[in-house]
Amino acid sequence: MTKTARAPTAGVVLLIATVGIVSSIIAVFLRLASDHGGPEPGLQAALLDWIILAYVFSGVVAWRRRPKNRFGPLMIVAGLALCLSALQSANSSLPFTIGQAFDLLPIALFLHVFLAFPTGYLRSSPERALVGFAYLVGVGLQLVGLLLGGFGPDNLIGVVSAPEAAAQLFDVQLLALAAACLGGLAALAARRRREPPMRRWSAQLVVDFFAVVLVMCAALLVTGLYFPGEGFVWIQRSTFFLIGLAPIAFLFALLDARLARSAVGDLLVELQVDPTPSDLRAPLARALEDPSLQVAYWLPKYRAWADSQGRPVALPREGEDRATTLIERDGEQVAALIHDPSLSDERELLDGVSAAAAIALDNGRLHAELKARLEELEGSRGRVIEAGQKERKRLERNLHDGAQQRLIALSLELKMLGDRLGEDAVAQASVEQARGEIAISLEELRDVARGLHPAVLSGHGLGVALESLVATSAVPVRLTVVLDERLEEPIEVAAYYVVSESLANVGKHAEAKSAMVEVSREDGELVVEVVDDGVGGADTEGGSGLRGLADRVEAVGGRLRVWTPHDGGTRVRAEMPCG
Numbered sequence: 001m002t003k004t005a006r007a008p009t010a011g012v013v014l015l016i017a018t019v020g021i022v023s024s025i026i027a028v029f030l031r032l033a034s035d036h037g038g039p040e041p042g043l044q045a046a047l048l049d050w051i052i053l054a055y056v057f058s059g060v061v062a063w064r065r066r067p068k069n070r071f072g073p074l075m076i077v078a079g080l081a082l083c084l085s086a087l088q089s090a091n092s093s094l095p096f097t098i099g100q101a102f103d104l105l106p107i108a109l110f111l112h113v114f115l116a117f118p119t120g121y122l123r124s125s126p127e128r129a130l131v132g133f134a135y136l137v138g139v140g141l142q143l144v145g146l147l148l149g150g151f152g153p154d155n156l157i158g159v160v161s162a163p164e165a166a167a168q169l170f171d172v173q174l175l176a177l178a179a180a181c182l183g184g185l186a187a188l189a190a191r192r193r194r195e196p197p198m199r200r201w202s203a204q205l206v207v208d209f210f211a212v213v214l215v216m217c218a219a220l221l222v223t224g225l226y227f228p229g230e231g232f233v234w235i236q237r238s239t240f241f242l243i244g245l246a247p248i249a250f251l252f253a254l255l256d257a258r259l260a261r262s263a264v265g266d267l268l269v270e271l272q273v274d275p276t277p278s279d280l281r282a283p284l285a286r287a288l289e290d291p292s293l294q295v296a297y298w299l300p301k302y303r304a305w306a307d308s309q310g311r312p313v314a315l316p317r318e319g320e321d322r323a324t325t326l327i328e329r330d331g332e333q334v335a336a337l338i339h340d341p342s343l344s345d346e347r348e349l350l351d352g353v354s355a356a357a358a359i360a361l362d363n364g365r366l367h368a369e370l371k372a373r374l375e376e377l378e379g380s381r382g383r384v385i386e387a388g389q390k391e392r393k394r395l396e397r398n399l400h401d402g403a404q405q406r407l408i409a410l411s412l413e414l415k416m417l418g419d420r421l422g423e424d425a426v427a428q429a430s431v432e433q434a435r436g437e438i439a440i441s442l443e444e445l446r447d448v449a450r451g452l453h454p455a456v457l458s459g460h461g462l463g464v465a466l467e468s469l470v471a472t473s474a475v476p477v478r479l480t481v482v483l484d485e486r487l488e489e490p491i492e493v494a495a496y497y498v499v500s501e502s503l504a505n506v507g508k509h510a511e512a513k514s515a516m517v518e519v520s521r522e523d524g525e526l527v528v529e530v531v532d533d534g535v536g537g538a539d540t541e542g543g544s545g546l547r548g549l550a551d552r553v554e555a556v557g558g559r560l561r562v563w564t565p566h567d568g569g570t571r572v573r574a575e576m577p578c579g
Contacts, residue, residue: 007067013060016076020056023083024049034089047240048086055079058247070120071113075247078109093154100151104138107177107217110243111184114210117250119341123321127187134180137173145169174221181218185211206249213242280308284337287353294338305336313338327354411438462492466499466517474507475515475532482520487578494552495519495528498560498574501549502530510534510570525558526578531571536564549574 008016031045056079063072085106087099112131115122122128145151149158150166188211216239223232285293296305296313305313315336316322323341327334343350418431457465463481470477486492499517506515512534519528546562549572553560558576 007064008060013064016056016060020053020076020079023080023086024052027052027083027086027089030086030089030095033091035091043237047237047244048082050244051240052079052082054244054247055082058251061251069118071116071118071250072120074109074113074116074120075250078106078113081109082106093156096154097146097156100155101142101146102139104142104173104177105135107181107221108134108138110217110246111180111214114214114246115184115187117206117210123191124187130180130183130187134177137176137180141169141173141176145173171225174225178218178221181214181221185214185218188214206246206252209242209249210246213239213246216242284353288337288339288343288350290339290343292340296336296338298333298335300332325350325354411435414438457492457496458489461486462495462519465492465496466519469496469500469503470517473503473515475512477503477515477517480516480518480520484521487526490556491526491576491578494556494558494576495526495574497552498528498549498572499530501546502572505546505570506530506532506534510536512569521578524577526574526576528574528576529571531569533569536569546572 027048028045031041031048034041055075059072059075059077059079061072062069062075066072081102084102085099085104087095088103090096090099108131111134112122115127115131122131143157145166146155146157147159148162148166148169149155149160150163150170188207192207216235220232220235220239223235281293281295284295285291294307294313296307296315299306299310305315307313315324316338321341322338323343325337325339325343327336337350337354414431414435418427418435421427421431456468461483463483466479466481470479487495499519503515503517506512510532512532515530515532517528517530519526521527546560550560553574553576556576558574560572560574562573563571
């Protein structure tokens, strides 16, 4: 069972604030009383206090507002680490050595803070490796330099006297930390390219500001190494000011997030107009200020998640760069919001939006479930028709290769028998009569086979198949086929049966004198029209013919329409997507 993160108590907050204030006072005192030199110690002390207090107090506010987020404690640690670094201004050897050991630690911590925004966690292995490298250089190599006897006579832990080696190592440290800062800049830039835009412009502004600070830190380290002097002092003061301003920018983003909760009221007003389920995502995205928001609905019948159109949706797994908030109504899960992970820190906003939209999302769930069932029904109907068509094809092939061939062979044998009978007129007549019956049976069998599946369609295409169909029509038919290539077999089969069934109806019921069949492609669709000049009044519901045609056409994603006035003939039009 996981423990719920709690906000720090008032006593903890008071303790942290006291430590921060006392530490800043000590840093000012040490800087002003330091024998280690440096221009304008008062200004330097003020800038140190500016950074320490900004990080400590901003970290406390962030921790109180977002107890599950590690960003607040991380800022507090960064501010207090600068207090340790300030001990190097002390005139006593022990605090000097401690301060010198942690001199470069704040740089690594600031890099860590900037890359961990806004969750407090480093998002990728390269980022973790970069920050680990910065800690190794800023602390590990610093201890090596102290052991080599660097940083003057007040160093208490020097075991060998190699100040020149320690100085060279320190130069390498500065260059390495400058490279780490630029690496952090590259990481922020890469994150901005590969991830969707941050939910709020204020959060994006904070990230951009962090990038500027990292550039200044790199410039400070390089300038201190190669260009010490007046220029370095100006860059140092500017960098210190911007470093202290960074947590203030974060607090501004935090305030903007708090003000965003007023959007819940706007959401309630917007939902009063009862938007359709497909429109729910837009108002929710506006309320949460997350343009990447997705809405998934729970379908109990299928035990699965789906979008508003009934299509399956996979919820993000732990460790992915997306977060999920489940929404329940009457104790049952209704929907899920898939959103930016930074929203997880704004529990009140998420809860308010979820409560405001629960009823609308429940309606959306019902709509999505209906869509899923319709999609399942359409898929099932398509599979049934496809299976039936395969069976028809098999039967047609069996009739052609079996019964028809045997009847033809039997007719040939009878002819040969008749030739051997010679002048026996009675026997000859009986043989010819038998052959005539076989011919009639063979023709009827061919009609049955064509009704099952037109072999000419598979072999020669829709145009030739329709020509053979029109040739046997009960009324004269004007056929127009405008196709430049073969179509997918299910489309051709559906089109063939639209014409076949329509012409059969014309011959049986229309009392027509003529008919017209037109087949063409229009805007990626195959359009089939059959028009007759009969009496009209065709029954589109009572019989199974037209209903079966509609099922066949709809199974391939098309639609069938019938116009049948009682005094103006009948018009059948099928439209099917054909790419």
